[in-house]
Amino acid sequence: xxxxxxxxxxxxxxxxxxxxxxxxxxxxxxxxxxxxxxxxxxxxxxxxxxxxxxxxxxxxxxxxxxxxxxxxxxxxxxxxxxxxxxxxxxxxxxxxxxxxxxxxxxxxxxxxxxxxxxxxxxxxxxxxxxxxxxxxxxxxxxxxxxxxxxxxxxxxxxxxxxxxxxxxxxxxxxxxxxxxxxxxxxxxxxxxxxx
Numbered sequence: 001x002x003x004x005x006x007x008x009x010x011x012x013x014x015x016x017x018x019x020x021x022x023x024x025x026x027x028x029x030x031x032x033x034x035x036x037x038x039x040x041x042x043x044x045x046x047x048x049x050x051x052x053x054x055x056x057x058x059x060x061x062x063x064x065x066x067x068x069x070x071x072x073x074x075x076x077x078x079x080x081x082x083x084x085x086x087x088x089x090x091x092x093x094x095x096x097x098x099x100x101x102x103x104x105x106x107x108x109x110x111x112x113x114x115x116x117x118x119x120x121x122x123x124x125x126x127x128x129x130x131x132x133x134x135x136x137x138x139x140x141x142x143x144x145x146x147x148x149x150x151x152x153x154x155x156x157x158x159x160x161x162x163x164x165x166x167x168x169x170x171x172x173x174x175x176x177x178x179x180x181x182x183x184x185x186x187x188x189x190x191x192x193x194x195x
Contacts, residue, residue, distance in 0.1 A: 026186040026195075029177035043122070043178035046170040049163060050119025053132070057112035074109065081108035090144035111135045119167065122180015126193050129171035136160040 033039050059066045060080040063073025072078035085100035111131055118128035140160040145152040152158065174195070176182025182195075189195055 027174065027191055028183055028186065029174040033173050039175070039178045042170055042173050042175035043180065045166060046119050046122065046125070046175045047179070049166050049170065050116050050121075052116075052163065053112050054116030054120060057109060057116060060109065060112075074105065079105050081105045084139075085142060088142040090142075090146075092141045092144055096142045108135075115167075119170070120180075122176025122178075122182040123185035124194060125167075125171035125174070125176050125182070126195050129167045130193075132167045133164045136164045 029039055029042075033042065056067065058064065060068045060078070061074045063070035063076060063078065068078065068080070070076065072083075074080055079102075081104040082100045082102070085096040085104060088096035112135075115128045115132045115135070118124040137160070140158065143158075145158060146155050170176075174182055174186070176185065186195055
């Protein structure tokens with residue numbers, strides 16, 4: 001498949017050959033991933049990962065009782081990030097305990113919501129991937145499993161790594177174009193960081 005111009009009115013019938021968003025050309029998933037089955041699997045992975053971010057936001061906001069009891073819900077004065085940060089262990093524990101505050105709750109909840117919505121919608125995946133990588137890296141360092149025994153099955157790699165790489169893959173393969181708003185979004189923002 002060739003490139004598809006974003007705005008054919010400005011270019012007439014001639015199509016640009018390079019993938020340059022300033023010239024109105026945007027890359028779509030079909031150009032990156034040729035297999036229809038692979039595109040659907042990547043879209044499914046994107047949706048599952050999106051739900052793994054949106055669900056904790058909902059549970060921590062309303063205290064549905066899964067990981068957050070109703071009394072500790074954010075709407076009832078709970079502190080979703082501060083509790084996690086104050087309970088940090090390992091070599092980075094003092095760092096996280098010192099920076100814990102209400103601002104961290106707002107940032108954490110905004111991150112969960114933004115990343116989850118972007119992944120589920122299939123728009124803004126590159127920005128969501130960078131944000132998720134930062135959030136997951138901080139969560140990993142707060143729990144830092146290296147040197148602990150009995151609490152983790154792997155002393156170095158855990159689910160934070162898997163989620164971060166999974167989100168990077170769905171962003172790099174433009175998986176929002178399948179079962180999402182990616183194509184529509186791409187026509188408006190081009191191939192940049194907002195894609």
